[in-house]
Amino acid sequence: MNIIVVKDYDAMSKEAFKIMKAVVTDKKDAVLGLATGSTPIGLYKEMIADCKAGGASYKDVRAFNLDEYVGLDYSSDQSYVYFMRANLFDHIDIKLENTNIENGKAADAEAECARYNALLAANTIDLQILGIGSNGHIAFNEPGTPFASVTHVVDLTENTIKDNSRLFKSIDEVPRKAFTMGLSNIMAAKKIVIMANGANKAKAVYGLVRGEVTEDVPASILQNHADCTLICDEAAASLL
Ligand code: F6R
Numbered sequence: 001m002n003i004i005v006v007k008d009y010d011a012m013s014k015e016a017f018k019i020m021k022a023v024v025t026d027k028k029d030a031v032l033g034l035a036t037g038s039t040p041i042g043l044y045k046e047m048i049a050d051c052k053a054g055g056a057s058y059k060d061v062r063a064f065n066l067d068e069y070v071g072l073d074y075s076s077d078q079s080y081v082y083f084m085r086a087n088l089f090d091h092i093d094i095k096l097e098n099t100n101i102e103n104g105k106a107a108d109a110e111a112e113c114a115r116y117n118a119l120l121a122a123n124t125i126d127l128q129i130l131g132i133g134s135n136g137h138i139a140f141n142e143p144g145t146p147f148a149s150v151t152h153v154v155d156l157t158e159n160t161i162k163d164n165s166r167l168f169k170s171i172d173e174v175p176r177k178a179f180t181m182g183l184s185n186i187m188a189a190k191k192i193v194i195m196a197n198g199a200n201k202a203k204a205v206y207g208l209v210r211g212e213v214t215e216d217v218p219a220s221i222l223q224n225h226a227d228c229t230l231i232c233d234e235a236a237a238s239l240l
Contacts (some may be wrong), residue, residue, distance in 0.1 A: 001209060001222065002229040004236045008128050009197045014041025015231045016129070016193050020047060023127045023191065029060040033186070034088070035064070035139070036080045039131030039195050044088040051092040058094035064125060065101035066186075070153060070177035072104040078168060079104055082231035102151065102179035110155050112179065116151040118213040120185050128189035132196050135159045136204045136217035142181035143216050149182030183221050192228040194219070196236040205232055206239040 006012050020043065024030050050056055065084060077086075081101050081222050091098055100119060106112035130138050135157065135171070141149060142157045155166075156176055165171040186192070199220035207217035209230060214220055222228045 001225075003209065003237075003240075004229065004231045005240075006231065006233055008233050009042055012195055012197055012231050012233050013046055016040075016043040016195055017046035017191050019191075019229065020127065020129075021050065024056045024058065024061060027126060028057070029062070031123050032061060032063045033125040033128035033181075033189055034065050034084065035065050035129050035131050036067070036083045036087075037131045039197065040129055041087055043129065043195070047088065048091040049133060051079060056112070058092045060098075061094055062098045062123060063089075063094065063100065064120060064123065064181075065099075066130075067178050067180040068104040069175040070104055070109070070179060071175050078173070104179065105162070109179070113151045113153065116179070116181070117185070120181065120188070124234070125189035126191060127234040128186060128192045130186070130192060130194040131217075131220050132194060132204050132208060133160060133205055134163060134200050136207045136219045138183070138194070138219045140178045140188060141183050141186075141218040143218060145183060145215060145218055147187075147215060147221050149181050150185055151179065151181050154178055154180055187225060188222060189225075190227065192222060192225055194222060194228065194230050196230070196232040198233070199235040199238065201232070201236040202239045205230070205236045209240060 068080045074081045102116050140154050161174045165174050168174050208219040211220050213223050
Protein backbone atom coordinates (compact mmCIF):
# COMPACT_ATOMS: atom_id res chain seq x y z
CA MET A 1 0.00 0.00 0.00
CA ASN A 2 1.27 3.49 -0.81
CA ILE A 3 0.97 5.75 2.23
CA ILE A 4 0.90 9.53 2.07
CA VAL A 5 0.74 11.36 5.40
CA VAL A 6 -0.10 15.05 5.21
CA LYS A 7 -0.67 17.81 7.74
CA ASP A 8 -4.41 18.27 7.62
CA TYR A 9 -7.74 17.68 5.87
CA ASP A 10 -7.11 20.32 3.24
CA ALA A 11 -3.77 18.80 2.22
CA MET A 12 -5.38 15.31 2.18
CA SER A 13 -8.10 16.54 -0.21
CA LYS A 14 -5.52 18.17 -2.50
CA GLU A 15 -3.39 14.99 -2.66
CA ALA A 16 -6.45 12.91 -3.52
CA PHE A 17 -7.44 15.42 -6.18
CA LYS A 18 -4.03 15.06 -7.88
CA ILE A 19 -4.73 11.35 -8.39
CA MET A 20 -8.34 12.01 -9.49
CA LYS A 21 -7.22 14.62 -12.00
CA ALA A 22 -4.57 12.32 -13.46
CA VAL A 23 -7.12 9.50 -13.91
CA VAL A 24 -9.83 11.59 -15.59
CA THR A 25 -7.30 13.46 -17.74
CA ASP A 26 -5.71 10.23 -18.93
CA LYS A 27 -9.07 8.54 -19.63
CA LYS A 28 -11.94 10.84 -20.61
CA ASP A 29 -14.52 8.09 -20.08
CA ALA A 30 -13.09 6.89 -16.77
CA VAL A 31 -15.33 4.95 -14.40
CA LEU A 32 -15.25 6.38 -10.87
CA GLY A 33 -16.30 4.68 -7.67
CA LEU A 34 -17.45 7.36 -5.23
CA ALA A 35 -18.14 7.63 -1.51
CA THR A 36 -20.24 9.89 0.68
CA GLY A 37 -19.55 11.10 4.23
CA SER A 38 -17.37 13.92 5.55
CA THR A 39 -14.08 12.55 4.24
CA PRO A 40 -14.41 13.11 0.46
CA ILE A 41 -16.16 16.51 0.60
CA GLY A 42 -12.83 18.39 0.31
CA LEU A 43 -11.84 16.29 -2.71
CA TYR A 44 -15.22 17.02 -4.31
CA LYS A 45 -14.69 20.76 -3.68
CA GLU A 46 -11.33 20.53 -5.48
CA MET A 47 -12.99 18.73 -8.42
CA ILE A 48 -15.72 21.38 -8.60
CA ALA A 49 -13.28 24.32 -8.48
CA ASP A 50 -11.05 22.76 -11.13
CA CYS A 51 -13.95 21.84 -13.43
CA LYS A 52 -15.50 25.32 -13.13
CA ALA A 53 -12.09 26.85 -13.95
CA GLY A 54 -11.98 24.86 -17.21
CA GLY A 55 -9.84 21.99 -15.90
CA ALA A 56 -10.85 18.34 -16.05
CA SER A 57 -14.16 17.47 -17.68
CA TYR A 58 -16.49 14.71 -16.47
CA LYS A 59 -18.68 14.82 -19.58
CA ASP A 60 -17.96 11.20 -20.49
CA VAL A 61 -17.20 9.93 -16.98
CA ARG A 62 -19.46 7.33 -15.36
CA ALA A 63 -19.80 7.05 -11.60
CA PHE A 64 -20.91 4.33 -9.21
CA ASN A 65 -21.57 5.10 -5.58
CA LEU A 66 -20.80 2.70 -2.80
CA ASP A 67 -23.93 2.74 -0.74
CA GLU A 68 -27.38 4.11 0.06
CA TYR A 69 -29.68 3.94 3.06
CA VAL A 70 -32.62 1.57 2.70
CA GLY A 71 -35.82 3.62 2.62
CA LEU A 72 -34.32 6.91 1.43
CA ASP A 73 -34.21 8.39 -2.06
CA TYR A 74 -33.61 11.83 -3.59
CA SER A 75 -36.70 13.21 -1.84
CA SER A 76 -34.75 12.97 1.45
CA ASP A 77 -31.83 15.32 2.00
CA GLN A 78 -30.24 12.59 4.17
CA SER A 79 -30.04 10.17 1.24
CA TYR A 80 -26.71 9.54 -0.40
CA VAL A 81 -28.14 10.26 -3.85
CA TYR A 82 -29.06 13.74 -2.54
CA PHE A 83 -25.61 14.12 -0.97
CA MET A 84 -23.87 13.32 -4.25
CA ARG A 85 -25.87 15.86 -6.22
CA ALA A 86 -25.50 18.57 -3.57
CA ASN A 87 -21.78 18.02 -3.01
CA LEU A 88 -20.57 17.10 -6.50
CA PHE A 89 -22.77 16.10 -9.43
CA ASP A 90 -24.82 19.33 -9.68
CA HIS A 91 -21.59 21.38 -9.83
CA ILE A 92 -19.51 19.53 -12.43
CA ASP A 93 -20.29 18.61 -16.04
CA ILE A 94 -21.05 14.93 -15.38
CA LYS A 95 -24.33 13.70 -16.92
CA LEU A 96 -26.75 12.59 -14.22
CA GLU A 97 -27.71 9.59 -16.37
CA ASN A 98 -24.09 8.43 -16.07
CA THR A 99 -24.28 8.37 -12.28
CA ASN A 100 -25.36 5.24 -10.43
CA ILE A 101 -26.34 4.42 -6.89
CA GLU A 102 -28.48 1.73 -5.30
CA ASN A 103 -32.16 2.70 -5.17
CA GLY A 104 -32.92 2.99 -1.45
CA LYS A 105 -36.64 2.75 -2.16
CA ALA A 106 -36.46 -0.38 -4.33
CA ALA A 107 -39.46 -2.61 -3.59
CA ASP A 108 -37.40 -5.77 -4.09
CA ALA A 109 -34.06 -5.40 -2.30
CA GLU A 110 -32.61 -8.62 -3.70
CA ALA A 111 -33.43 -7.63 -7.27
CA GLU A 112 -31.87 -4.23 -6.62
CA CYS A 113 -28.64 -5.85 -5.41
CA ALA A 114 -28.61 -8.10 -8.49
CA ARG A 115 -29.16 -5.08 -10.76
CA TYR A 116 -26.26 -3.21 -9.16
CA ASN A 117 -23.93 -6.21 -9.22
CA ALA A 118 -24.64 -6.72 -12.93
CA LEU A 119 -23.81 -3.06 -13.60
CA LEU A 120 -20.57 -3.34 -11.64
CA ALA A 121 -19.64 -6.55 -13.45
CA ALA A 122 -20.07 -4.72 -16.76
CA ASN A 123 -18.12 -1.60 -15.71
CA THR A 124 -14.65 -1.89 -14.20
CA ILE A 125 -13.97 0.98 -11.85
CA ASP A 126 -10.78 2.88 -12.78
CA LEU A 127 -10.54 4.81 -9.52
CA GLN A 128 -12.38 3.96 -6.31
CA ILE A 129 -12.53 6.65 -3.62
CA LEU A 130 -13.04 5.40 -0.06
CA GLY A 131 -13.38 6.72 3.46
CA ILE A 132 -13.02 4.46 6.49
CA GLY A 133 -15.34 4.00 9.46
CA SER A 134 -13.94 4.28 12.98
CA ASN A 135 -14.61 0.50 13.26
CA GLY A 136 -12.63 -0.24 10.08
CA HIS A 137 -15.62 -0.51 7.75
CA ILE A 138 -15.38 0.45 4.09
CA ALA A 139 -18.59 1.34 2.32
CA PHE A 140 -21.09 -0.21 4.78
CA ASN A 141 -19.20 -3.48 5.02
CA GLU A 142 -19.19 -3.80 8.78
CA PRO A 143 -16.76 -6.01 10.77
CA GLY A 144 -17.40 -9.68 9.96
CA THR A 145 -18.51 -9.09 6.34
CA PRO A 146 -17.08 -11.84 4.10
CA PHE A 147 -14.25 -10.70 1.84
CA ALA A 148 -16.10 -12.38 -1.06
CA SER A 149 -19.22 -10.23 -0.56
CA VAL A 150 -20.92 -8.39 -3.42
CA THR A 151 -23.67 -5.74 -3.22
CA HIS A 152 -26.01 -6.62 -0.37
CA VAL A 153 -28.25 -5.16 2.33
CA VAL A 154 -26.64 -4.71 5.75
CA ASP A 155 -27.87 -4.07 9.26
CA LEU A 156 -25.82 -1.08 10.38
CA THR A 157 -23.95 -1.53 13.65
CA GLU A 158 -24.72 0.63 16.69
CA ASN A 159 -21.26 2.16 16.22
CA THR A 160 -22.04 3.28 12.66
CA ILE A 161 -25.54 4.49 13.58
CA LYS A 162 -23.96 6.61 16.33
CA ASP A 163 -21.19 7.94 14.03
CA ASN A 164 -23.73 8.89 11.36
CA SER A 165 -26.32 10.36 13.73
CA ARG A 166 -24.45 13.68 13.66
CA LEU A 167 -25.95 14.22 10.21
CA PHE A 168 -29.55 13.57 11.34
CA LYS A 169 -31.86 15.52 13.66
CA SER A 170 -31.83 12.63 16.12
CA ILE A 171 -30.32 9.16 16.35
CA ASP A 172 -33.82 7.67 15.92
CA GLU A 173 -33.94 9.04 12.38
CA VAL A 174 -30.81 7.17 11.22
CA PRO A 175 -31.90 4.26 9.00
CA ARG A 176 -30.96 0.86 10.42
CA LYS A 177 -30.27 -0.79 7.05
CA ALA A 178 -28.32 0.14 3.95
CA PHE A 179 -27.41 -1.17 0.53
CA THR A 180 -23.68 -1.47 0.06
CA MET A 181 -21.25 -2.62 -2.56
CA GLY A 182 -19.46 -5.68 -1.23
CA LEU A 183 -15.75 -6.05 -0.54
CA SER A 184 -15.11 -8.02 -3.72
CA ASN A 185 -16.79 -5.30 -5.81
CA ILE A 186 -14.44 -2.76 -4.21
CA MET A 187 -11.36 -4.95 -4.72
CA ALA A 188 -12.18 -5.20 -8.45
CA ALA A 189 -11.30 -1.50 -8.92
CA LYS A 190 -8.07 -0.89 -10.82
CA LYS A 191 -6.91 1.82 -8.42
CA ILE A 192 -8.09 2.69 -4.92
CA VAL A 193 -7.58 5.85 -2.86
CA ILE A 194 -8.64 5.63 0.77
CA MET A 195 -8.63 8.79 2.85
CA ALA A 196 -8.74 9.24 6.62
CA ASN A 197 -8.52 12.25 8.87
CA GLY A 198 -8.79 12.88 12.59
CA ALA A 199 -7.70 11.02 15.70
CA ASN A 200 -10.96 8.99 15.83
CA LYS A 201 -9.75 7.16 12.69
CA ALA A 202 -6.26 6.32 14.04
CA LYS A 203 -7.15 2.84 15.28
CA ALA A 204 -8.95 1.94 12.05
CA VAL A 205 -6.00 3.25 10.01
CA TYR A 206 -3.65 1.08 12.06
CA GLY A 207 -5.84 -1.96 11.29
CA LEU A 208 -5.96 -0.99 7.61
CA VAL A 209 -2.18 -0.73 7.24
CA ARG A 210 -0.47 -2.78 9.93
CA GLY A 211 -3.12 -5.12 11.33
CA GLU A 212 -3.81 -8.70 10.38
CA VAL A 213 -5.81 -9.13 7.16
CA THR A 214 -9.05 -10.25 8.73
CA GLU A 215 -12.78 -9.95 8.13
CA ASP A 216 -12.96 -8.37 11.61
CA VAL A 217 -11.37 -5.27 10.05
CA PRO A 218 -12.94 -5.00 6.59
CA ALA A 219 -10.48 -2.32 5.39
CA SER A 220 -7.56 -4.68 6.01
CA ILE A 221 -8.45 -6.46 2.74
CA LEU A 222 -6.93 -3.44 0.96
CA GLN A 223 -3.47 -4.74 1.95
CA ASN A 224 -4.08 -7.31 -0.81
CA HIS A 225 -4.87 -4.74 -3.50
CA ALA A 226 -2.18 -4.10 -6.13
CA ASP A 227 -2.73 -0.33 -6.38
CA CYS A 228 -4.10 1.18 -3.19
CA THR A 229 -3.03 4.54 -1.76
CA LEU A 230 -3.85 5.71 1.75
CA ILE A 231 -3.88 9.49 2.15
CA CYS A 232 -4.30 10.56 5.75
CA ASP A 233 -3.58 13.43 8.08
CA GLU A 234 -1.11 13.26 10.98
CA ALA A 235 -3.83 12.62 13.55
CA ALA A 236 -5.19 9.60 11.66
CA ALA A 237 -1.63 8.34 11.14
CA SER A 238 -0.66 8.75 14.79
CA LEU A 239 -0.60 5.01 15.62
CA LEU A 240 1.37 3.93 12.53
C1 F6R B 1 -19.71 6.40 2.61
C2 F6R B 1 -19.19 5.16 3.16
C3 F6R B 1 -18.60 5.04 4.52
C4 F6R B 1 -17.77 6.23 4.94
C5 F6R B 1 -17.23 6.03 6.36
C6 F6R B 1 -16.50 7.26 6.85
O1 F6R B 1 -20.23 6.21 1.31
O2 F6R B 1 -19.26 4.19 2.47
O3 F6R B 1 -17.83 3.88 4.59
O4 F6R B 1 -16.70 6.38 4.04
O5 F6R B 1 -18.28 5.74 7.22
O6 F6R B 1 -17.43 8.30 6.99
P1 F6R B 1 -16.96 9.81 7.21
O7 F6R B 1 -16.23 10.19 5.97
O8 F6R B 1 -18.22 10.60 7.37
O9 F6R B 1 -16.07 9.80 8.41
